Structure formats: structure tokens, C-alpha cells
Amino acid sequence: MKPWVERIYNGVVKENPSFVLMLGMCPTLAVTTSARNGLGMGVSTLAVLVISNYIISLLRKVIPDEVRLPAYIVIVASLVTVVELLMEAFMPGLYGALGIYIPLIVVNCIILGRAEAYASKNPPVLSIFDGIGMGLGFTIALTIIGLVRELLGSGTVFGYGVMPDFVTPIAIFIKAPGAFLVLAVIVAIMNGVHISTRANQVVESCDGCCANCSKTCKTEEKEEEK
Amino acid sequence: MTSLLMIVVTTALINNVVLSQFLGICSFLGVSKRIKTSASLGGAVIFVITLSSAVASLLYDFVLVPLNLTYLKTIVFILVIAALVQVVEMFLKKSSPAIYKALGIYLPLITTNCAVLGVALTNVQDGYNFIESVLAGFGTAVGFTIAIILLAGIRERIDEKAVPAPFRGAPIVLLCAALMAIAFMGFSGLAV
Numbered sequence: 001m002k003p004w005v006e007r008i009y010n011g012v013v014k015e016n017p018s019f020v021l022m023l024g025m026c027p028t029l030a031v032t033t034s035a036r037n038g039l040g041m042g043v044s045t046l047a048v049l050v051i052s053n054y055i056i057s058l059l060r061k062v063i064p065d066e067v068r069l070p071a072y073i074v075i076v077a078s079l080v081t082v083v084e085l086l087m088e089a090f091m092p093g094l095y096g097a098l099g100i101y102i103p104l105i106v107v108n109c110i111i112l113g114r115a116e117a118y119a120s121k122n123p124p125v126l127s128i129f130d131g132i133g134m135g136l137g138f139t140i141a142l143t144i145i146g147l148v149r150e151l152l153g154s155g156t157v158f159g160y161g162v163m164p165d166f167v168t169p170i171a172i173f174i175k176a177p178g179a180f181l182v183l184a185v186i187v188a189i190m191n192g193v194h195i196s197t198r199a200n201q202v203v204e205s206c207d208g209c210c211a212n213c214s215k216t217c218k219t220e221e222k223e224e225e226k
Numbered sequence: 227m228t229s230l231l232m233i234v235v236t237t238a239l240i241n242n243v244v245l246s247q248f249l250g251i252c253s254f255l256g257v258s259k260r261i262k263t264s265a266s267l268g269g270a271v272i273f274v275i276t277l278s279s280a281v282a283s284l285l286y287d288f289v290l291v292p293l294n295l296t297y298l299k300t301i302v303f304i305l306v307i308a309a310l311v312q313v314v315e316m317f318l319k320k321s322s323p324a325i326y327k328a329l330g331i332y333l334p335l336i337t338t339n340c341a342v343l344g345v346a347l348t349n350v351q352d353g354y355n356f357i358e359s360v361l362a363g364f365g366t367a368v369g370f371t372i373a374i375i376l377l378a379g380i381r382e383r384i385d386e387k388a389v390p391a392p393f394r395g396a397p398i399v400l401l402c403a404a405l406m407a408i409a410f411m412g413f414s415g416l417a418v
Binding site: 022025026029030070073074077078080081084085099100103104106107108109172175176177178179180181183184185187188189191192 | 351408
């Protein structure tokens with residue numbers, strides 16, 4: 001397998017950020033009230049992730065090790081601001097629907113996680129493909145969750161009515177509890193057919209958040225010792 | 227006065243930060259195994275979010291708005307929050323080792339907790355002034371603490387029960403969160 005194909009396969013299937021790594025849960029749960037919102041959020045994150053991976057990979061020998069996290073955060077925050085302004089100008093509808101979750105892409109664990117785990121150690125072109133793979137995996141996951149919630153909660157798919165009239169949509173699925181329910185069932189199905197996810201380890205031992213993972217694990221261990 | 231009280235009630239219960247806005251899910255799911263641990267995390271979160279919403283509100287009103295730089299708010303807020311947490315950690319370490327011992331280990335975790343940045347941005351979006359921002363920050367953090375302690379209480383019980391195999395681990399925790407979210411929807415009756 002060519003290395004760039006491997007990167008995309010890795011992001012979409014093997015280490016799918018939402019279903020396997022359980023990273024970036026805030027947008028995964030919050031904006032998936034419809035397939036269109038999920039797709040929009042996925043594509044925005046994909047764009048930020050690809051460009052940030054590229055820039056960080058180019059600068060990987062320039063950025064001193066001690067200040068790398070603040071440097072990454074500045075790069076990512078600038079890119080997110082660009083995406084936010086572009087979206088406000090050209091896609092006001094989607095911008096209104098996603099609202100606060102657009103600027104919150106900055107603290108999405110996937111982006112800093114990939115910067116730390118991949119882009120800071122690998123050449124620019126491969127980092128771009130890593131970003132595309134991870135971003136696509138995230139986009140696909142969000143669209144799937146969005147589709148399920150939209151179909152059950154409002155009886156439509158991408159805004160087109162597909163349910164027969166006598167089926168009453170179950171509104172709870174597009175409200176907050178629906179997000180937890182759908183994700184719980186998806187992860188349970190994956191567990192049932194023995195697709196190994198990191199979900200269980202995350203909940204068992206440490207906080208899912210990228211850079212802080214090691215710190216949290218230590219925190220919990222310290223607590224145990226007490 | 228009523229409107230200020232309403233801000234606290236709204237942010238803590240009606241629009242609960244975790245259960246209806248999905249901010250801070252990582253630590254909500256990750257650090258909710260024991261009631262004691264989640265209570266300490268909650269304490270640290272209350273401290274940091276209240277402080278950071280105060281600082282973010284002052285910065286926005288007196289630096290970003292006069293200079294016409296409001297589009298830089300995301301970058302400025304995340305840097306200020308990160309720096310603030312560092313300073314607070316160093317300050318507590320020197321000045322009050324007792325508080326540092328209780329909260330210190332949780333402080334670094336909170337920097338990338340999206341609830342902190344989320345609150346600062348929501349305050350600006352809603353056009354809150356300084357006092358309203360501080361109260362909204364405090365209310366949000368209290369809401370987070372309530373939610374995480376409740377979840378930890380449920381999880382301590384669930385550990386002893388026979389959960390169906392596919393639902394062990396993450397799914398059962400998410401199901402509990404879903405039921406809690408349904409319960410919290412009841413608070414929307416409090417809205418004026």
C-alpha cells in the first residue's frame with residue numbers, strides 16, 4: 001500500500017477519530033442534529049486540520065520543543081478564525097446553525113492531537129494526507145450520526161422528507177439526550193461485533209483529550225495512591 | 227437582581243453546559259469514576275471558569291472592542307486562558323499549598339476543556355457585561371460540577387451491576403448521560 005493511501009485508510013477506518021479514538025466528542029454530539037450540520041462541521045474541521053497539519057509539518061524543525069503547544073494553538077486558532085469569517089460571509093445559514101461550535105474547533109482534540117502525534121514528526125505531504133484521512137473519518141462519522149438523528153428525530157434525510165406520513169418523528173433524537181443515545185447504541189454495536197475501540201480504555205482510565213491524556217492518567221493514579 | 231439570579235439558574239440548570247450544550251464532554255466522561263475525584267475537578271473548574279470569564283470579559287470590553295479587533299477573540303481568549311491557568315497554578319503553589327494540593331493537579335487539564343473557551347465566547351455573543359459574565363461563568367461551572375458529581379454517583383453504583391456485555395464501558399455511561407439529559411430537560415420549565 002502506498003504511504004498516502006495508508007494514511008487515508010488509517011484515518012477513515014483504522015483510527016477513525018469519532019468511533020475508534022473517541023476524540024472531539026463536543027462537536028460530535030452537539031452539531032449532529034441533522035446530516036447537513038454534521039457534514040458542514042466535518043468539512044470545516046477537515047479544512048482546518050489539513051492546513052494546520054501542513055503548516056506545523058513545515059515548521060516542525062523551527063518550533064522549539066518547550067513552546068510547541070502554544071505555537072500549535074496559535075496556528076490552529078488563526079486558521080479557525082479564517083474559516084469562521086469565510087463561513088459567515090458565504091454560508092450564513094450553516095454559520096448560524098453551528099454557532100459557537102465553529103470557534104470551538106480550536107480546542108478540538110483531533111487537531112492538536114494530530115499535530116502532536118503526526119505532523120510534528122513527519123514530512124509535509126504525508127501530513128496533508130494524514131489530515132485528509134482523519135478529517136474524512138471525522139466527517140463521515142458526523143454525517144452518519146447526523147443522518148440517524150435526523151431520520152429518527154425529524155423524518156428527513158438532508159432536509160428531504162423520506163418517512164411516510166403516519167410515522168411520527170421522535171423529537172427526542174434531535175434534542176440533547178438523542179445525541180448520547182445514538183452514540184451509546186453505535187458504540188455498543190461496535191462492541192457487540194468486536195470491533196475494538198479505544199472508547200472503553202478512555203472511559204476506564206484517562207481523559208480522552210489528546211495532550212492532556214498522560215497528565216490525566218497520572219492524576220488518576222495519584223488519586224488511587226491516596 | 228432577578229435577572230442576575232436568572233442568569234445563574236439558566237446557565238447552571240436550564241442550559242446545563244454538559245447535558246444540553248455538550249461542552250467539556252471529555253472530562254465529563256473521563257474523570258467521573260469516583261465522586262471524590264469529580265468533586266475536586268468540579269472545584270477547580272468553578273475556580274478557573276469564573277476567573278477566566280471575568281478576565282475575558284474585561285479584555286473584550288476594554289481592549290478588543292476599542293481597537294476594533296473583535297474578530298481576534300478566539301485567538302486572544304484561548305491564549306489568555308492558557309496563560310491564566312499557568313499563572314494561577316504557580317501562584318497557588320507559592321501562596322497556598324493547601325488549595326494547590328486539592329486543585330493543583332486538575333488545573334492543567336482544564337486549559338483544553340472546551341467549556342472554558344465556550345463560556346467566554348457565549349458571554350460575548352450574548353452581550354453580557356462584566357458582572358453578568360462572571361455570574362454566567364460561575365453558573366456554568368456549577369452546572370458542570372452538579373452534572374459530573376451526579377454521573378460519578380451513578381457510575382459507582384453501576385460498577386457493581388451486571389451490565390450486558392456490549393454495553394460495558396463507554397455505552398452504559400453514555401446511556402446514563404442520556405437519561406440525565408432527559409431529566410435536565412425538565413428544568414426548562416424554570417425559564418422565564
